[in-house]
Amino acid sequence: MVDITGKVLGGRYEIIEKIGEGGMALVYKARCRLLNRYVAVKILRDELTNDEEFIKKFRHESQAAASLSHPNIVSIYDVGVENDIHYIVMEYIKGKTLKDIIDEKGKLSPEETIDYTIQIAEALGHAHKNHIIHRDIKPHHIMVTDDKRIKVTDFGIARAATSATMTNTSSVIGSVHYFSPEQARGKFTDEKSDIYSLGIVMYEMITGKIPFEGESPISVALKHVEEEITPPSYIDSSVPKNIEHIIMKSARKDQMGRYKNTEELLKDLRKVKYSGGDVELTDNTNNFDSQTIILPPVESNKNEKKKGLNENENEKKKKPEKKKDKKGSKKAVLLGILLAFLLVNGIAFGFLKFKESF
Numbered sequence: 001m002v003d004i005t006g007k008v009l010g011g012r013y014e015i016i017e018k019i020g021e022g023g024m025a026l027v028y029k030a031r032c033r034l035l036n037r038y039v040a041v042k043i044l045r046d047e048l049t050n051d052e053e054f055i056k057k058f059r060h061e062s063q064a065a066a067s068l069s070h071p072n073i074v075s076i077y078d079v080g081v082e083n084d085i086h087y088i089v090m091e092y093i094k095g096k097t098l099k100d101i102i103d104e105k106g107k108l109s110p111e112e113t114i115d116y117t118i119q120i121a122e123a124l125g126h127a128h129k130n131h132i133i134h135r136d137i138k139p140h141h142i143m144v145t146d147d148k149r150i151k152v153t154d155f156g157i158a159r160a161a162t163s164a165t166m167t168n169t170s171s172v173i174g175s176v177h178y179f180s181p182e183q184a185r186g187k188f189t190d191e192k193s194d195i196y197s198l199g200i201v202m203y204e205m206i207t208g209k210i211p212f213e214g215e216s217p218i219s220v221a222l223k224h225v226e227e228e229i230t231p232p233s234y235i236d237s238s239v240p241k242n243i244e245h246i247i248m249k250s251a252r253k254d255q256m257g258r259y260k261n262t263e264e265l266l267k268d269l270r271k272v273k274y275s276g277g278d279v280e281l282t283d284n285t286n287n288f289d290s291q292t293i294i295l296p297p298v299e300s301n302k303n304e305k306k307k308g309l310n311e312n313e314n315e316k317k318k319k320p321e322k323k324k325d326k327k328g329s330k331k332a333v334l335l336g337i338l339l340a341f342l343l344v345n346g347i348a349f350g351f352l353k354f355k356e357s358f
Contacts, residue, residue: 004028004043007025009087010080013041022154024048024058029092032077039077039197040093044086055086064132065155072123074143074153093151098201107208110240114273116142117246118204118266119150124198125262127155128191135189137197138178139204176217176224177210181253192255195265198224199250199258206243210355211251228253242272 005028013030016038020027025042061080063086066076078089081186098116098217102108106114116297120142133266134141134155143151180196182189204210211230212223229251229286232239246268259265 003127004085008033009041009082009085010078010089012037012079013087013089015041017255024054025088030089032089038092040090042088042090047218049084049086051253058086058088063225067088067130067278068127068132070123070126072119072150072152074151075284090153091151093143093145095151096144096295097140097142098142098144098150098205101144102139102204102208105208105234108205110206110243111273113202113205113243114269115148116150116205117198118269118273120198120201121266121269123150123152124191124194128194128262133189133191134194134197135183136175136179137194137201138175139201140175142201162164176220177212177220179224180255181225182255184224188255190255191261192258194250195259195262196255197251198265200260202243202247202250203229205233206239206247209235225253246272294321300305 004015005017008029012032012034014033016029016031018026019029019040025044028041028043029037030041044055044058048058056183062076064078065074069075074093075091076088077091078247080087080089099290120137124134132155134152135156137147137152141152141154143153145151148357152355170238176184178200179194180189181187183193200211212227214220214223229248232247233241245267250258259303318341
């Protein structure tokens with residue numbers, strides 16, 4: 001992309017320097033001449049400006065994020081297009097990403113982990129109430145200010161839960177080390193998908209490691225689908241059991257087994273923060289609606305084989321049951337005929353006896 005340092009967008013946003021980049025856009029620090037304040041300007045990559053699908057997603061990001069107003073979510077100020085430059089103007093955060101902090105410290109303390117997780121969960125809870133799912137929660141998209149306030153950013157692939165289905169067949173949407181099994185398989189995603197990703201972020205905060213690594217994105221995605229997460233205490237014995245419980249419940253493979261919403265998650269997080277008590281795990285039995293596909297499905301050969309074996313076993317079990325049912329039904333018919341025969345004979349005999357007596 002051509003260097004746009006010094007350029008003024010919309011007649012008011014003076015580009016100062018590049019401060020970051022993502023899969024869809026580059027982020028610049030800029031100065032708003034009208035209000036005399038620093039802002040962050042996200043600009044869509046050149047190679048995507050001719051792709052209507054990406055432009056649609058980029059515009060949707062601004063619309064979705066602009067509807068959110070929460071102290072733990074980066075605010076959106078403006079959106080515009082100028083000479084094929086599509087941009088979003090947002091709050092400038094002075095601080096570091098959570099990923100940078102984890103890398104610097106190696107791992108975070110239990111207190112920091114709980115405090116940061118509460119703030120992230122509160123931000124997600126606000127978004128979920130507005131029918132918006134982030135779908136790409138990871139430490140890289142979480143800013144930490146100098147006074148340790150969390151700011152969740154980059155709703156680049158977030159979309160309203162009620163909006164039209166989006167698909168992407170050329171690339172994986174989300175970050176493979178943090179996204180949920182249902183995202184890897186292209187299945188239904190909901191608030192619990194964000195909770196899974198937050199559980200993985202918690203895991204990294206408290207241990208300094210991510211639960212799954214592999215030679216390729218697909219191999220990591222398969223591990224999210226197939227393999228169970230190693231409990232954090234197996235990596236670091238100093239990890240408190242109550243925090244481990246929260247992480248393991250948040251990152252369960254089955255959506256219905258996780259916290260059903262951020263309110264339930266926050267209840268346990270606050271219990272740990274303020275009382276230090278043990279966290280009681282409860283099973284969720286919530287049902288969810290039809291499938292929403294947002295990425296190519298990643299299926300497991302192991303699961304397919306198991307599925308085939310289970311189907312064969314079920315067929316074998318069903319066959320003898322059918323025979324038993326047929327035998328049982330024949331016995332019932334014969335017994336019914338016999339009873340009817342005896343009943344008719346009994347009535348006829350009684351009638352004859354009654355007639356003879358008169």
